[in-house]
Amino acid sequence: MKGKDLLGLRGLPKAEIVEILDTADRFRKVSERRIKKVPTLRGRTVVTLFMENSTRTRLSFDLAAKRLSADTLSFSASSSATKKGETLMDTARNIDAMKPDAIIIRHSAGGSAHMLAAAFPWAVINAGDGINEHPSQALLDMLTMRDHLGSLEGKTVAIVGDVFHSRVARSNIFGLTTMGAKVLVAGPGTMCPPSMAHLGVEVRHTIDDVVEEADVVMMLRIQRERLRPGMMSSVNEYSHFYGLDMDRLRRASPSTLVMHPGPINRGVEMSPEVADGEQSVILEQVTNGVAVRMALLYLLVGGESAGGKSDEA
Ligand code: CP
Numbered sequence: 249m250k251g252k253d254l255l256g257l258r259g260l261p262k263a264e265i266v267e268i269l270d271t272a273d274r275f276r277k278v279s280e281r282r283i284k285k286v287p288t289l290r291g292r293t294v295v296t297l298f299m300e301n302s303t304r305t306r307l308s309f310d311l312a313a314k315r316l317s318a319d320t321l322s323f324s325a326s327s328s329a330t331k332k333g334e335t336l337m338d339t340a341r342n343i344d345a346m347k348p349d350a351i352i353i354r355h356s357a358g359g360s361a362h363m364l365a366a367a368f369p370w371a372v373i374n375a376g377d378g379i380n381e382h383p384s385q386a387l388l389d390m391l392t393m394r395d396h397l398g399s400l401e402g403k404t405v406a407i408v409g410d411v412f413h414s415r416v417a418r419s420n421i422f423g424l425t426t427m428g429a430k431v432l433v434a435g436p437g438t439m440c441p442p443s444m445a446h447l448g449v450e451v452r453h454t455i456d457d458v459v460e461e462a463d464v465v466m467m468l469r470i471q472r473e474r475l476r477p478g479m480m481s482s483v484n485e486y487s488h489f490y491g492l493d494m495d496r497l498r499r500a501s502p503s504t505l506v507m508h509p510g511p512i513n514r515g516v517e518m519s520p521e522v523a524d525g526e527q528s529v530i531l532e533q534v535t536n537g538v539a540v541r542m543a544l545l546y547l548l549v550g551g552e553s554a555g556g557k558s559d560e561a
Pocket of ligand 1: 301302304305306382385509510
């Protein structure tokens with residue numbers, strides 16, 4: 249990778265996405281060994297700074313750093329001095345004084361990762377900034393798709409639900425279109441407005457409009473914390489019109505993959521039968537998340553080209 253940070257997939261060249269996915273592919277082997285550790289980042293310090301809740305992303309980055317032998321520091325909004333009124337920049341200045349090598353940041357404000365990246369010399373990885381981007385999630389999604397579909401070129405990916413408020417959707421749209429996939433989005437007009445077409449996607453308004461032609465159906469969580477009054481009539485009505493159940497999934501090809509970034513609201517975005525069914529690759533996404541995050545830390549913090557370290561991966 250050419251830059252010092254990973255802030256988003258908008259504008260990231262195809263060659264760099266392929267480099268990350270190929271590196272992750274090699275790092276998967278580490279997690280399959282009895283001793284799940286390589287010395288690649290020994291002596292380096294990786295800080296996870298999560299100012300919004302997370303299960304998958306935080307654990308996954310933490311595990312990835314540990315499997316690369318980095319020293320890890322982890323703190324969250326509830327345990328940090330931001331509770332006492334300290335600003336994000338002052339928090340970052342204090343972390344900087346401890347000489348970290350990389351910071352993984354999740355924050356409710358779009359642009360927070362960019363602000364740190366511009367101000368400090370260490371690598372910044374955006375683990376989700378408001379409704380803007382969540383690039384490592386999209387990369388692990390693309391790795392999972394690639395495992396099943398081979399090339400992403402010419403494949404059709406449908407993203408269903410609250411696309412407008414979804415940083416996962418935005419990063420996937422940027423990454424998938426760069427990789428040559430066709431992206432369909434569907435959801436209520438308040439969550440999937442026609443203006444989203446400027447991102448290079450086709451905007452549809454019913455889930456039935458997209459499942460039949462999709463190689464992948466990616467369902468999104470309803471983000472109640474980001475919805476304004478009037479954006480959704482009721483959860484039941486949303487689920488009736490936009491939820492993925494077995495009847496709807498039967499309209500898709502048996503080879504169509506079902507994905508969800510998590511956390512799932514079972515019975516809202518998808519029925520439990522779909523979430524746990526044969527077409528679901530949701531837990532494979534989680535497994536691939538560790539490999540993708542190892543690859544990102546290696547490429548951004550390791551400081552050597554992927555080829556030069558392939559013996560360690
Ligand atoms: N997919 C995702 O970002 O999940 P978490 O919020 O649990 O990190």
